[in-house]
Amino acid sequence: MPKKTNPQINYKTITGRDFAALLHPRPAILVTCCDTSGVSNILTIAWHTPLSYDPPLVGISVGVTRYSHSLISQVGEFVINIVDVSMIDALKTCGQYTGELDDKASLANLSLIPAKKVRPPLIAGANGYLECLVEQEVDAGDHTFFIAKVLLAQAAETAFSNMWVSPQGNIPLCLQRDQYGIYQDIGHKD
Numbered sequence: 098m099p100k101k102t103n104p105q106i107n108y109k110t111i112t113g114r115d116f117a118a119l120l121h122p123r124p125a126i127l128v129t130c131c132d133t134s135g136v137s138n139i140l141t142i143a144w145h146t147p148l149s150y151d152p153p154l155v156g157i158s159v160g161v162t163r164y165s166h167s168l169i170s171q172v173g174e175f176v177i178n179i180v181d182v183s184m185i186d187a188l189k190t191c192g193q194y195t196g197e198l199d200d201k202a203s204l205a206n207l208s209l210i211p212a213k214k215v216r217p218p219l220i221a222g223a224n225g226y227l228e229c230l231v232e233q234e235v236d237a238g239d240h241t242f243f244i245a246k247v248l249l250a251q252a253a254e255t256a257f258s259n260m261w262v263s264p265q266g267n268i269p270l271c272l273q274r275d276q277y278g279i280y281q282d283i284g285h286k287d
Protein backbone atom coordinates (compact mmCIF):
# COMPACT_ATOMS: atom_id res chain seq x y z
CA MET A 98 0.00 0.00 0.00
CA PRO A 99 1.42 3.44 -0.81
CA LYS A 100 1.76 5.62 2.26
CA LYS A 101 -1.01 8.23 2.47
CA THR A 102 0.48 11.68 2.24
CA ASN A 103 -1.05 14.98 3.18
CA PRO A 104 -1.57 17.43 0.37
CA GLN A 105 1.01 20.19 0.30
CA ILE A 106 -0.15 23.18 2.33
CA ASN A 107 1.53 26.50 1.78
CA TYR A 108 1.62 28.67 4.91
CA LYS A 109 1.80 32.44 4.97
CA THR A 110 3.07 34.54 7.87
CA ILE A 111 0.32 36.36 9.74
CA THR A 112 1.49 39.76 10.88
CA GLY A 113 0.39 42.40 13.37
CA ARG A 114 -2.94 42.06 15.15
CA ASP A 115 -4.19 39.34 12.82
CA PHE A 116 -2.69 36.52 14.95
CA ALA A 117 -5.67 36.96 17.30
CA ALA A 118 -8.12 36.34 14.47
CA LEU A 119 -6.67 32.81 14.19
CA LEU A 120 -8.35 32.11 17.55
CA HIS A 121 -11.79 33.26 16.41
CA PRO A 122 -14.73 32.70 16.18
CA ARG A 123 -15.54 33.33 19.83
CA PRO A 124 -18.85 33.93 21.58
CA ALA A 125 -19.55 37.65 21.87
CA ILE A 126 -20.97 38.66 25.25
CA LEU A 127 -22.06 41.86 26.97
CA VAL A 128 -20.29 42.79 30.20
CA THR A 129 -22.01 45.19 32.56
CA CYS A 130 -20.01 47.21 35.08
CA CYS A 131 -20.63 50.36 37.11
CA ASP A 132 -18.88 53.26 38.78
CA THR A 133 -18.63 53.71 42.54
CA SER A 134 -21.94 55.61 42.62
CA GLY A 135 -23.72 52.82 40.74
CA VAL A 136 -23.94 54.39 37.25
CA SER A 137 -23.64 51.46 34.87
CA ASN A 138 -21.93 50.83 31.56
CA ILE A 139 -21.89 47.98 29.04
CA LEU A 140 -19.14 46.75 26.72
CA THR A 141 -18.91 43.92 24.22
CA ILE A 142 -16.26 41.29 24.95
CA ALA A 143 -15.02 38.39 22.87
CA TRP A 144 -11.85 37.65 24.83
CA HIS A 145 -13.20 35.74 27.83
CA THR A 146 -12.77 32.25 29.21
CA PRO A 147 -13.72 29.87 32.04
CA LEU A 148 -10.62 29.25 34.19
CA SER A 149 -11.45 26.99 37.12
CA TYR A 150 -14.36 24.86 38.42
CA ASP A 151 -13.38 24.98 42.08
CA PRO A 152 -13.30 27.79 42.91
CA PRO A 153 -15.46 28.89 39.96
CA LEU A 154 -13.30 31.40 38.08
CA VAL A 155 -13.63 33.21 34.78
CA GLY A 156 -11.39 35.72 33.03
CA ILE A 157 -12.06 38.66 30.75
CA SER A 158 -9.45 40.65 28.87
CA VAL A 159 -10.23 44.37 28.78
CA GLY A 160 -8.23 47.00 26.89
CA VAL A 161 -6.53 49.43 29.28
CA THR A 162 -7.92 52.43 27.38
CA ARG A 163 -11.56 51.29 27.68
CA TYR A 164 -13.76 53.35 30.00
CA SER A 165 -15.04 50.04 31.41
CA HIS A 166 -11.49 49.14 32.40
CA SER A 167 -11.41 51.90 35.01
CA LEU A 168 -14.89 50.96 36.28
CA ILE A 169 -14.09 47.25 36.68
CA SER A 170 -10.78 48.07 38.31
CA GLN A 171 -12.35 50.55 40.77
CA VAL A 172 -15.49 48.59 41.71
CA GLY A 173 -14.07 45.06 41.36
CA GLU A 174 -17.33 43.59 40.06
CA PHE A 175 -18.90 42.86 36.68
CA VAL A 176 -21.62 40.75 35.12
CA ILE A 177 -21.25 38.55 32.05
CA ASN A 178 -24.54 38.69 30.11
CA ILE A 179 -24.84 35.87 27.60
CA VAL A 180 -27.11 37.14 24.85
CA ASP A 181 -28.69 35.62 21.75
CA VAL A 182 -28.89 36.84 18.15
CA SER A 183 -31.85 39.08 18.97
CA MET A 184 -29.31 41.39 20.69
CA ILE A 185 -26.81 41.51 17.85
CA ASP A 186 -27.36 45.25 17.34
CA ALA A 187 -26.65 45.77 21.05
CA LEU A 188 -23.37 43.84 20.66
CA LYS A 189 -22.39 46.20 17.87
CA THR A 190 -23.47 49.37 19.71
CA CYS A 191 -21.83 48.42 23.03
CA GLY A 192 -18.65 47.43 21.16
CA GLN A 193 -18.43 50.71 19.33
CA TYR A 194 -19.50 53.55 21.62
CA THR A 195 -17.93 54.49 24.93
CA GLY A 196 -19.76 54.82 28.21
CA GLU A 197 -17.57 57.79 28.98
CA LEU A 198 -19.73 59.80 26.54
CA ASP A 199 -22.91 57.80 25.99
CA ASP A 200 -25.52 55.87 27.92
CA LYS A 201 -25.22 52.64 25.96
CA ALA A 202 -28.23 50.98 27.60
CA SER A 203 -30.50 53.61 26.02
CA LEU A 204 -28.51 53.74 22.78
CA ALA A 205 -28.90 49.96 22.43
CA ASN A 206 -32.45 49.93 23.79
CA LEU A 207 -31.53 47.57 26.65
CA SER A 208 -33.38 47.35 29.97
CA LEU A 209 -31.31 46.83 33.10
CA ILE A 210 -32.41 44.98 36.22
CA PRO A 211 -30.64 44.59 39.57
CA ALA A 212 -28.23 41.71 40.04
CA LYS A 213 -28.44 39.61 43.21
CA LYS A 214 -24.79 39.52 44.37
CA VAL A 215 -23.02 42.46 42.71
CA ARG A 216 -23.64 46.15 42.01
CA PRO A 217 -23.50 46.13 38.16
CA PRO A 218 -26.93 45.32 36.68
CA LEU A 219 -28.18 42.45 34.51
CA ILE A 220 -29.43 43.00 30.97
CA ALA A 221 -33.10 42.01 30.89
CA GLY A 222 -33.89 39.22 28.45
CA ALA A 223 -30.36 37.76 28.24
CA ASN A 224 -30.00 33.97 28.06
CA GLY A 225 -27.78 33.79 31.11
CA TYR A 226 -25.75 35.67 33.66
CA LEU A 227 -22.50 35.25 35.58
CA GLU A 228 -22.22 37.66 38.51
CA CYS A 229 -18.50 38.10 39.10
CA LEU A 230 -16.19 39.44 41.81
CA VAL A 231 -12.68 40.39 40.66
CA GLU A 232 -9.95 38.46 42.49
CA GLN A 233 -6.91 39.37 40.44
CA GLU A 234 -5.86 41.86 37.78
CA VAL A 235 -3.16 40.48 35.52
CA ASP A 236 -1.21 42.89 33.34
CA ALA A 237 -1.53 41.59 29.78
CA GLY A 238 0.16 44.18 27.57
CA ASP A 239 -2.40 46.62 26.21
CA HIS A 240 -5.15 44.66 28.03
CA THR A 241 -5.73 43.67 31.66
CA PHE A 242 -6.89 40.13 32.32
CA PHE A 243 -9.46 40.32 35.13
CA ILE A 244 -9.74 37.00 36.96
CA ALA A 245 -13.02 36.84 38.84
CA LYS A 246 -14.98 34.48 41.05
CA VAL A 247 -18.46 33.56 39.82
CA LEU A 248 -20.76 34.39 42.74
CA LEU A 249 -23.95 33.41 40.91
CA ALA A 250 -24.59 31.71 37.55
CA GLN A 251 -28.08 31.73 36.05
CA ALA A 252 -29.50 30.59 32.70
CA ALA A 253 -32.93 30.71 31.07
CA GLU A 254 -34.59 27.31 31.55
CA THR A 255 -35.67 27.11 27.90
CA ALA A 256 -32.23 27.97 26.57
CA PHE A 257 -29.94 25.81 28.73
CA SER A 258 -30.07 22.22 30.01
CA ASN A 259 -26.50 21.24 30.83
CA MET A 260 -25.51 22.92 27.55
CA TRP A 261 -27.02 25.57 25.31
CA VAL A 262 -30.09 24.30 23.50
CA SER A 263 -30.62 25.45 19.93
CA PRO A 264 -32.42 27.42 18.69
CA GLN A 265 -33.10 29.14 22.03
CA GLY A 266 -29.37 29.28 22.80
CA ASN A 267 -28.49 31.02 19.54
CA ILE A 268 -25.34 32.57 20.95
CA PRO A 269 -23.80 34.99 18.46
CA LEU A 270 -20.22 34.19 17.55
CA CYS A 271 -17.86 37.01 16.84
CA LEU A 272 -16.23 35.57 13.70
CA GLN A 273 -13.58 38.23 13.71
CA ARG A 274 -13.78 41.91 14.35
CA ASP A 275 -17.35 42.95 13.43
CA GLN A 276 -18.39 39.82 11.51
CA TYR A 277 -20.87 37.55 13.27
CA GLY A 278 -22.08 33.98 12.85
CA ILE A 279 -24.00 31.31 14.75
CA TYR A 280 -22.96 27.95 16.20
CA GLN A 281 -24.19 24.96 14.26
CA ASP A 282 -24.44 21.51 15.85
CA ILE A 283 -23.04 19.02 13.35
CA GLY A 284 -24.26 16.08 15.43
CA HIS A 285 -20.84 14.47 15.91
CA LYS A 286 -20.61 12.38 19.08
CA ASP A 287 -17.94 9.96 20.33
Ligand SMILES: Cc1cc2nc3c(=O)[nH]c(=O)nc-3n(C[C@H](O)[C@H](O)[C@H](O)COP(=O)(O)O)c2cc1C
Nearest residue numbers: 141142143144159160163164165192193194195196
Ligand atom coordinates in the same frame (compact mmCIF):
# COMPACT_ATOMS: atom_id res chain seq x y z
C1 LIG B 1 -17.43 41.80 18.74
C2 LIG B 1 -16.59 42.66 19.63
C3 LIG B 1 -15.76 42.07 20.57
C4 LIG B 1 -14.96 42.86 21.43
N1 LIG B 1 -14.17 42.25 22.34
C5 LIG B 1 -13.44 43.00 23.19
C6 LIG B 1 -12.64 42.38 24.20
O1 LIG B 1 -12.60 41.16 24.33
N2 LIG B 1 -11.93 43.19 25.03
C7 LIG B 1 -11.97 44.57 24.95
O2 LIG B 1 -11.31 45.25 25.73
N3 LIG B 1 -12.72 45.17 23.99
C8 LIG B 1 -13.46 44.43 23.14
N4 LIG B 1 -14.23 45.03 22.20
C9 LIG B 1 -14.21 46.49 22.09
C10 LIG B 1 -15.05 47.19 23.17
O3 LIG B 1 -16.31 46.58 23.33
C11 LIG B 1 -15.24 48.65 22.73
O4 LIG B 1 -13.98 49.29 22.69
C12 LIG B 1 -16.18 49.45 23.61
O5 LIG B 1 -16.60 50.58 22.89
C13 LIG B 1 -15.57 49.87 24.94
O6 LIG B 1 -16.56 50.58 25.65
P1 LIG B 1 -16.23 51.50 26.92
O7 LIG B 1 -15.31 52.60 26.44
O8 LIG B 1 -17.58 52.04 27.32
O9 LIG B 1 -15.61 50.64 27.95
C14 LIG B 1 -15.02 44.27 21.32
C15 LIG B 1 -15.88 44.88 20.39
C16 LIG B 1 -16.65 44.07 19.56
C17 LIG B 1 -17.58 44.73 18.56
